[in-house]
Amino acid sequence: MSLQAVKYSRGRLEVLDQLRLPHEFHYDSVATRAEAFDSIASMRVRGAPAIAIVASLGLAVELHHGPVPGTTAEEAVSHIDEALDYLKTSRPTAVDLGNAVEQLKARVRLCGAGGSKQDVVDAFIDEAEAILERDLRTNLAIGEFGTAWLRAKAGASPEATVSVLTHCNTGSLATSGHGTALGIVRTLQAGKLLRHVFCTETRPYNQGSRLTAFELVYEGIPSTLITDSMAASLFGGRKSDVNMAAVIVGADRVVRNGDTANKIGTYQLAVVAKHHGVKFIVAAPTTSIDLETPTGAGIKIEERRAEELTQVTGAVVRPDGSVDEGTKVTVATADRRIGVWNPAFDVTPAELIDAIVTEKGVVERGPDGSFDFRPIMAERWAAVAGQ
Numbered sequence: 001m002s003l004q005a006v007k008y009s010r011g012r013l014e015v016l017d018q019l020r021l022p023h024e025f026h027y028d029s030v031a032t033r034a035e036a037f038d039s040i041a042s043m044r045v046r047g048a049p050a051i052a053i054v055a056s057l058g059l060a061v062e063l064h065h066g067p068v069p070g071t072t073a074e075e076a077v078s079h080i081d082e083a084l085d086y087l088k089t090s091r092p093t094a095v096d097l098g099n100a101v102e103q104l105k106a107r108v109r110l111c112g113a114g115g116s117k118q119d120v121v122d123a124f125i126d127e128a129e130a131i132l133e134r135d136l137r138t139n140l141a142i143g144e145f146g147t148a149w150l151r152a153k154a155g156a157s158p159e160a161t162v163s164v165l166t167h168c169n170t171g172s173l174a175t176s177g178h179g180t181a182l183g184i185v186r187t188l189q190a191g192k193l194l195r196h197v198f199c200t201e202t203r204p205y206n207q208g209s210r211l212t213a214f215e216l217v218y219e220g221i222p223s224t225l226i227t228d229s230m231a232a233s234l235f236g237g238r239k240s241d242v243n244m245a246a247v248i249v250g251a252d253r254v255v256r257n258g259d260t261a262n263k264i265g266t267y268q269l270a271v272v273a274k275h276h277g278v279k280f281i282v283a284a285p286t287t288s289i290d291l292e293t294p295t296g297a298g299i300k301i302e303e304r305r306a307e308e309l310t311q312v313t314g315a316v317v318r319p320d321g322s323v324d325e326g327t328k329v330t331v332a333t334a335d336r337r338i339g340v341w342n343p344a345f346d347v348t349p350a351e352l353i354d355a356i357v358t359e360k361g362v363v364e365r366g367p368d369g370s371f372d373f374r375p376i377m378a379e380r381w382a383a384v385a386g387q
């Protein structure tokens with residue numbers, strides 16, 4: 001049984017507050033679009049698929065309890081469109097949220113033509129619940145495809161188990177369950193192909209040390225936590241008994257040529273992996289693929305507030321190691337504060353990625369150094385090409 005980022009039944013959504021992990025296990029009730037927005041923007045819930053799920057279900061719960069303004073189907077469609085446009089602004093980089101918004105809008109528009117106001121509300125709730133239900137199946141398929149690829153291309157076998165490194169958190173706390181990159185780790189473990197998984201701390205939010213380590217220990221998966229700066233030494237000094245086969249990461253947005261936005265620090269892991277001959281694979285549902293953006297240059301990278309770097313776990317650790325709980329830097333001292341640059345993501349160029357594992361199959365980098373998603377996303381390609 002893995003940890004659950006969300007608990008949902010029709011009319012009720014509870015979201016695990018990941019800012020409190022691993023010290024405290026607390027679920028917030030989310031019953032409105034505003035509560036869903038705040039949970040996402042504050043990163044109490046995070047992870048590209050989980051963000052889309054909470055936004056969709058948070059609005060579904062609000063609509064379930066009503067009242068929904070207006071009397072006609074058209075008024076209901078317009079009300080929902082406005083709410084979805086608001087939720088889409090909660091975090092800009094992960095494309096799953098934008099794709100879920102478009103999927104939900106299309107469903108209610110279809111129903112709005114000739115249906116009643118209640119038909120539109122029911123259609124929205126059904127579609128939001130379908131997004132939740134589909135996510136777990138997607139992650140299990142990613143796990144199977146990724147494991148098969150590692151067996152074929154990285155020599156994973158019960159006789160020659162492999163070690164992998166993962167960055168950030170892409171497990172049950174970032175999805176509806178099983179996970180994407182961490183889903184491949186779970187499937188490797190279930191198939192007795194995993195020797196060891198290394199997870200990076202993933203500063204400054206510490207998704208690795210607070211969330212991934214928590215998931216791995218919770219399930220007894222053999223694992224070691226390292227700081228983000230230790231990866232090169234791990235690969236460079238890797239002993240044969242580690243058998244480091246691949247870096248496996250998630251994605252917030254994969255664009256048409258395969259360039260991939262993911263947690264800050266991913267790009268440097270790709271460079272180090274290339275230097276040391278370690279495979280580098282991205283695990284992402286097709287809902288994380290944005291065919292409308294040609295290259296990584298078109299990806300908006302979210303920048304977050306300086307305090308995420310200057311305050312560690314809500315306190316400031318003084319030079320002598322003592323902790324000052326909740327220290328706030330006042331305006332008077334602002335001129336003495338260090339400048340901070342805090343991009344939440346970076347872009348790994350396609351040329352550094354060996355394969356992108358989706359629920360519809362694995363796409364490998366082509367001879368021209370980019371990726372061709374047409375074989376697994378023909379319909380979406382046609383729609384984009386037709387624009």
Ligand SMILES: CSC[C@H]1O[C@H](OP(=O)(O)O)[C@H](O)[C@@H]1O
Nearest residue numbers: 046047048170174250251262263
């Ligand atoms: C399957 S989660 C994908 C992706 O989302 C995470 O970002 P954040 O924790 O800021 O929401 C991270 O980049 C994961 O790789």
